[in-house]
Amino acid sequence: MVKKVAVILSGCGVYDGSEIHEASAVFVHLSRDGAQYVVFAPNIEQMHVVDHIKGQPCEEKRNVLTESARIARGKITDLTELKVSEFDALIIPGGFGVAKNLCTWAVEGKECTVIKPIEDVIKGFHAAKKPIGLCCISPVLAAKILPGCEVTVGCDKECEKWPYAKTAEDIKQLGCKHVNKQVNEVHVDEKNKLVTTSAFMCNSPLHKIFDGIGEMVNALLKMK
Template identity: 70%
Template sequence: MAKCVAVILSGCGVYDGSEIHESSAVLVHLSRAEAKVNIYAPDVDQMHVVNHIKGEPTEESRNVLTESARIARGNIQDLATLKLADNDALIIPGGFGVAKNLSTWATQGKDCELNPAVEKAIKDFHKAGKPLGLCCISPVLAAKILPGCELTVGHDMECEMWPYAKTADTMKELGCKHINKQVGEAHVDTKNKLVTTSAFMCNAPVHEVFDGVGVMVKLVLELA
């Protein structure tokens, strides 16, 4: 039987929502694997709205569910309606929306709080032994609420190729084990059924990110 995968989005656009290329990669690879997909997002206001040309906040107000519907082509549900029994696995693409709308990581780092519905979803899937797939910045969600888990955001030494590598240090402070991986690789924490890959935490060409996300999706489906 085809696997059914829940995908949680955090808006639309790298600086204030879900990273669009990562989200599309997740959906393409799931489609290629003939998996059924249920897309969700929390019905909450974004932390702020960013002008993606200037990279600066604006005075606008936007809703995470409404914006995420752009990526989902309208086929999306309020995260509050997610039913564990309807899904075999959970995947969360990256983008700053993870750190701004799904959690307060952007402003509080390791002292952040998760959106209650996001936290419940991750904990429910984990408790049920259903696999989790997280890419780019979204592994910070697991780092916060799954103590001692193994994960990757790429590399832990900052350089031009890895501009966000210090995120790994914060994860280590939370008691997690960070595993260095290249952009085309994913790490599997078999104990927690947690699959992570760096995606755009790496300054890599989009096709390499696409392929790395594909590795993550394939491993998640193998665990489901």
């Protein structure tokens, strides 16, 4: 039976939206594994817009759904139309848009709030015992919404290779278990049906990040 997967994006571009390479890798691996997918995004204004050359916010406003459509090649649906019953699994790629547009982690860390449509979707898939795949920074959504869950964002010791390792400590402080994994590995929380991988939380060659996301997709699709 062909699996049908909902993919939620958070904009277009690493600093203020979905990480494009991660989103593309998700699509490629889903396609290779014979799964169907539908892309969703919330119809909301971005927290801010970042000039990706300068790495600085600029005086501009953009819409998360409109920007996400760039990655989805125009084939995208408003998140309000996502029905858990129509899908077998959920994937949310990373990028700062997750921490800025889907929740307030970028500003408030572990004290953040998650926007209600995202919270409802994650709780819906979890209640239905359907697998959820999260990569890069997006595992913080599960850590905030599903107390006691197990995730990985890579390593919990900060160094040049792992510049965002402090995120693991925040996840632990939320009462969740963080499991150290290499960039090409995943952690599977069987109880909560979560599959997580670090992706660009690691300073690593692109092909290793691509492979790690492939492991995430593969493990997700094998879950029953």
